[in-house]
Amino acid sequence: MLTLIRMELLKIFKKWRTYIGFLAIAILIPIIQIATYFEGSGYLNMALQGLKQQFFFVGNLLNGYFLGNMLLNSLFVHIPFLIVLVAGDLLAGEATAGTYRIILTRPVSRFQLINAKFIAGILYTVSLLLWMALLSLGLSLVIFGSGELVVIRQKIIILAANDVLWRFALAYLYAILSMSTVMALAFLFSSLVENSIGPIIGALAVIIIFMIISVLPIHSLEAVKPFLFTNHLDKWMEFFGDPVDYPQIFKSAFVLLLHIGGFYVITLKIFTGKDILS
Amino acid sequence: MKNLLRIVFLVFLYGTLSAQNSTPLLESVRHKLNRVNDYTVDMRIKINVNFLKMKDTRARLYFKKPDKIKLEARGFALVPRASFNFSPLRLLQKKFLTVYVKDSLDNAVIKLIPPAENEDIILATLWIDRRDTLISKIEVATRKNGLFQVLYTYGKEKKYGLPQSSRFFFNVKKTGFHHFPVPEDNNTSGGKKQAKNIVGNVTIFYSNYKINTGLKDAVFQDETEEELD
Amino acid sequence: MLSEQKIIEVHGLTKKFGKLTAVDHLELNVYRGDVFGFLGPNGAGKSTTIRMLLSLVKPTSGSIQIFGKPLSRERARILRRIGAIVEKSDFYLYLSAYKNLEILARISGIAHPEKRIREILELVRLTDRAHSKVKTFSHGMKQRLGIAQALLHDPELIILDEPSTGLDPRGVKEVRDLIFRLSKEEGKTIFISSHILKEIEQVANRLLIINKGAAQVEGTVEELLNSEQLSVTFEVDSLKKALKTLEHSQWISLLESARNNRLEFKLAKKSIPELTDKLVREQVKISAIIPRRSLEDYFLKITQGDL
Numbered sequence: 001m002l003t004l005i006r007m008e009l010l011k012i013f014k015k016w017r018t019y020i021g022f023l024a025i026a027i028l029i030p031i032i033q034i035a036t037y038f039e040g041s042g043y044l045n046m047a048l049q050g051l052k053q054q055f056f057f058v059g060n061l062l063n064g065y066f067l068g069n070m071l072l073n074s075l076f077v078h079i080p081f082l083i084v085l086v087a088g089d090l091l092a093g094e095a096t097a098g099t100y101r102i103i104l105t106r107p108v109s110r111f112q113l114i115n116a117k118f119i120a121g122i123l124y125t126v127s128l129l130l131w132m133a134l135l136s137l138g139l140s141l142v143i144f145g146s147g148e149l150v151v152i153r154q155k156i157i158i159l160a161a162n163d164v165l166w167r168f169a170l171a172y173l174y175a176i177l178s179m180s181t182v183m184a185l186a187f188l189f190s191s192l193v194e195n196s197i198g199p200i201i202g203a204l205a206v207i208i209i210f211m212i213i214s215v216l217p218i219h220s221l222e223a224v225k226p227f228l229f230t231n232h233l234d235k236w237m238e239f240f241g242d243p244v245d246y247p248q249i250f251k252s253a254f255v256l257l258l259h260i261g262g263f264y265v266i267t268l269k270i271f272t273g274k275d276i277l278s
Numbered sequence: 279m280k281n282l283l284r285i286v287f288l289v290f291l292y293g294t295l296s297a298q299n300s301t302p303l304l305e306s307v308r309h310k311l312n313r314v315n316d317y318t319v320d321m322r323i324k325i326n327v328n329f330l331k332m333k334d335t336r337a338r339l340y341f342k343k344p345d346k347i348k349l350e351a352r353g354f355a356l357v358p359r360a361s362f363n364f365s366p367l368r369l370l371q372k373k374f375l376t377v378y379v380k381d382s383l384d385n386a387v388i389k390l391i392p393p394a395e396n397e398d399i400i401l402a403t404l405w406i407d408r409r410d411t412l413i414s415k416i417e418v419a420t421r422k423n424g425l426f427q428v429l430y431t432y433g434k435e436k437k438y439g440l441p442q443s444s445r446f447f448f449n450v451k452k453t454g455f456h457h458f459p460v461p462e463d464n465n466t467s468g469g470k471k472q473a474k475n476i477v478g479n480v481t482i483f484y485s486n487y488k489i490n491t492g493l494k495d496a497v498f499q500d501e502t503e504e505e506l507d
Numbered sequence: 508m509l510s511e512q513k514i515i516e517v518h519g520l521t522k523k524f525g526k527l528t529a530v531d532h533l534e535l536n537v538y539r540g541d542v543f544g545f546l547g548p549n550g551a552g553k554s555t556t557i558r559m560l561l562s563l564v565k566p567t568s569g570s571i572q573i574f575g576k577p578l579s580r581e582r583a584r585i586l587r588r589i590g591a592i593v594e595k596s597d598f599y600l601y602l603s604a605y606k607n608l609e610i611l612a613r614i615s616g617i618a619h620p621e622k623r624i625r626e627i628l629e630l631v632r633l634t635d636r637a638h639s640k641v642k643t644f645s646h647g648m649k650q651r652l653g654i655a656q657a658l659l660h661d662p663e664l665i666i667l668d669e670p671s672t673g674l675d676p677r678g679v680k681e682v683r684d685l686i687f688r689l690s691k692e693e694g695k696t697i698f699i700s701s702h703i704l705k706e707i708e709q710v711a712n713r714l715l716i717i718n719k720g721a722a723q724v725e726g727t728v729e730e731l732l733n734s735e736q737l738s739v740t741f742e743v744d745s746l747k748k749a750l751k752t753l754e755h756s757q758w759i760s761l762l763e764s765a766r767n768n769r770l771e772f773k774l775a776k777k778s779i780p781e782l783t784d785k786l787v788r789e790q791v792k793i794s795a796i797i798p799r800r801s802l803e804d805y806f807l808k809i810t811q812g813d814l
Binding site: 051053054055056057058059060061147148155156157158159160161163242 | 329330331332333337349350351352353354355356357358359360362423448450
Binding site: 011015098099103104105106108275276 | 561564565582583589594595597600602
């Protein structure tokens, strides 16, 4: 199985499209960091203007943690696209290339192959998010230094500098879970067709539609909303609350795990029973 | 008739005498505070406000007469502006009319009205401990920012009128914070949210005073220094 | 000498795609050491059958046993001993030939495949292009690489679906020579489907012709070809003399054409010496006897339903 996973990772990382995500992040994040370096305090001042009327600000809230949090918030909507770009190709790409015939005539079961591809897809997701963490948090800390983290939501929460890093670690762990759900969905679609465009567009369409449903103020949809996985994708934000709402996080994580499991099982069922005619 | 006139005279005399006695009391407080030319002090700031969540922070305050201040913190700290804007020393530097005086052997309550109508302060009330000549409480009503209340306790440095702790209570209109999200508001009326005030208190604990050490002006030459109102 | 051990045994194999029956109760036996030709026109069910043998397609009904084991239960063990080319050879175009083979070797369980890959690439004459990306390969090169991947793990059974497609004459000959060597020298069993019938005729010892999903005939090449009548052309010095000799004989009814000093007969192979003897005794000089019997004729007849 390890050999299979290695071979799948080799195939993933030898394709140019894999690097679109890494490149996009590598370009976008430094641009935002440079802009913030010169303009960022203005944004923060505006956001905290009311607070400044009542309090002196001693020290600087524009630090690496603030940037890291802001970047995670802003880029989170775009990461799914970068995930489905690769995940949608995991199975459909083999069909397009006709390479099922040389792989599946080897002494490897479809079950093993699906597992290897699924795990490779998750590892790609992990690597992309780690890359994002490295640039958005790591590089921000190098440029802007560390300090207290201000989180502006229903309340303004200012977290002590030594109380932040573990939150980022858990937030990224949750983000991996979220994006693995997106990966699993694209993976499922990939098993249905022989061209990777369909799964990419299909997965994104599902995400967008579910997000729209989530915000529609229609009473009859309220019962459905808690089960839409898109409602649980951004619960990593809860790690920056005080106190951290662990019950909510665990509940959402459980929903996501259910979705991942469900997508995986359906994909397995489809793929193991499928006739390879390509 | 004569008895009635006598009573009126005595009441008038008492009131006049009381009015005259409040000014010397304030002068005594002012004199005590003026003994401090400069000081540095470490502050521990505890914030308890409904829209803000923050652990206790620490800062160091440098002060030099008449109004130079500098704040330093290792990380980040929020220091209420009211602690300076409505500090006893600043209040007593302004000109006020004393309108009403309530007096006892231990405490005096003095209301101060700013002479000009365009002042932000509408009314200030001081509670003064006569025995130690120290201000124990200040209440300030402002046009822009509502009502502030400050409670002081004193320790080692009471001879200089420098507090051991101060607690600020405030009740500010939400409109003062319109640039960031308001607290969760479940009350709706006709589809619009009810306006809510931001309420809370901030407690500052002072320690490690260093008084009249001859702080140089250079200490206060800092681009990031905030200006007082 | 061929072993009687059955390598492939297919009973009642059927595959339906909706209402279309692609393979219809196919019976097939391949013995150890066979070079088994699997013939049929386009759409006859050849590729579907091969895909079922390789478990790429699930049969609707019927059974497949390979190496005496049921394919449905011992798939991995069976596939370990099979090498295959299924239709066009497709690879990961963005990877080099070497990398493609490395992936396949490792999946096949070859832990250190470097030496084997080099040997195989040399066998198919792709050594100098080992590290070129497959997308730069010509069709013929891809076919050779396809053969390479089929032989990579030294399989006992080699299934070749149209292996000469797209190859130049040299390539076709090389494939033929390779099949001979694998069969005769290395004792491999080869299952080869093709519509290049001359190729099958030259390499196969047994064959099955399939049409519309169903087996038409199965047997050794010799049996199948001896069972039919041949077209035999006699080149003679005098057409007139030859015709006069034959005019009242049984042979005249078998004459199909006579022109340009050539007599063309339809007769069984065993009848050739008798006719030759007759003509020679009547002083007809024979410069050539050309039997035009080929599997192609037989194949066309079978599939058109003439036999």
